[in-house]
Amino acid sequence: MNQTIKPCNCKDCLERCEFFIRLSQEELDKVNTLKEAVKYRKGEVILKKGAYNPYLLLISSGIVKVMIEADNDKRFIMELLGPHNMITGNVFSSNVSNYTVVALTDVVVCHLIVQPFIELMEENGRFTTDLLKYMNKHGSDRFRRLKSITLKQSRGKVADVILYIVNLPTGNDIFKSLTRKDLAEMANISMENAIRTLREFADEKLILMDKKDIRVIDSDALARISQIG
Amino acid sequence: MNQTIKPCNCKDCLERCEFFIRLSQEELDKVNTLKEAVKYRKGEVILKKGAYNPYLLLISSGIVKVMIEADNDKRFIMELLGPHNMITGNVFSSNVSNYTVVALTDVVVCHLIVQPFIELMEENGRFTTDLLKYMNKHGSDRFRRLKSITLKQSRGKVADVILYIVNLPTGNDIFKSLTRKDLAEMANISMENAIRTLREFADEKLILMDKKDIRVIDSDALARISQIG
């Protein structure tokens, strides 16, 4: 079962988030009192679409996948997030989550209740502006993903997923936590198609596959495949 | 050629945007001095992906389509926006646009230069919070679109596009401004596929097609098709 620790034991998790720098110590202390840390084991659901969720989720440690789900069990993984990222989702416009968050590794998530947070935002424009910029930047990443999904075919999509993952701050070893199904759901193609495309890339010596581990050999070639779609 | 009118002649275009309500008259006046209105004719490009763009775009009148483009000429129309909507895009994190905006009808767009705007945001947390909520709400719409594109097949996608359009504030008559290619690019399928699917819906008496005009007859059935994907 998940363990709730309160107050949060990750004292620096706010300071580590880029958009909290404009808060005074006093404000930081206030936010800290709102925090509630929860541990999740690999594979556990952190947040389910349709669930009541008035929280901002601050990843303290570990990696999560953020995805959308259909009523059949089709899924699309929008993004992977590691430490010091915040999942805002639709919490500023609704208390019902429209996405699902699952732990890819053991994870500690700090929950920040949104209402007092909004009060802080209203009081401190600099902070809110930084937050908005932060969200905007992440929007650009999602934009690139959207472009991949809507405008490319399998090879381009899989190349993009590989490049997306190796460029994450947490980097290369994330592959060990991802199943083939995960990769397929990131590329929005079938698992078999993903496997075959990875095999192709390996045969073409663009990547090296060892069990789940994937290492990029020819980054330029992957970028070219991404480019042509 | 486009006509630049400065200062902007649409005095109320700020007041009409929901997120400007928390500005004082003084602040509003300040923003008004930053505004530059530009007229575009139907079909003209308002903003091109890759172009330098340090502006927030405020739609004063008319309808625009916001889309992403590949290097080949494949396109995906993300959203349609009408009067009193603001296109923020990625302007808070980059001055190079990653999307293209095209006028679907004759359009007047107010350009707001971003830097002084950001200063205002930093000074007025209430305003910035409202703006962020506004963006978040629009994010939810995009979310629904993403869900449609990634998890459904043609019939579900086309049903979603129809429902999306008829639920826009500007409503039903937008269809008159949209080509079959536009509808296809909204559903992210080929034009021929879109045409055939629309024909199906018409044969099944779910919609009524008269030239470009589309009228929904059986909204529930469309919702059901949307539901099952």
Added chain:
DNA sequence: TGAATTTATTGATTTATGTCAGTTTCTTTA
């Protein structure tokens, strides 16, 4: 450790959807 379960892989087949080519219908404008 070994049985059970999940995950990965491969080949065969089907299918949804895209592409192409030709025709008709609209729209524009000279």
Added chain:
DNA sequence: TAAAGAAACTGACATAAATCAATAAATTCA
């Protein structure tokens, strides 16, 4: 108003990618 061009449509065909089925490999855990 006629001619030219663009958009809409239709049918035939090609193909990328999904699905199905069967096997192999890896993990889990009792």
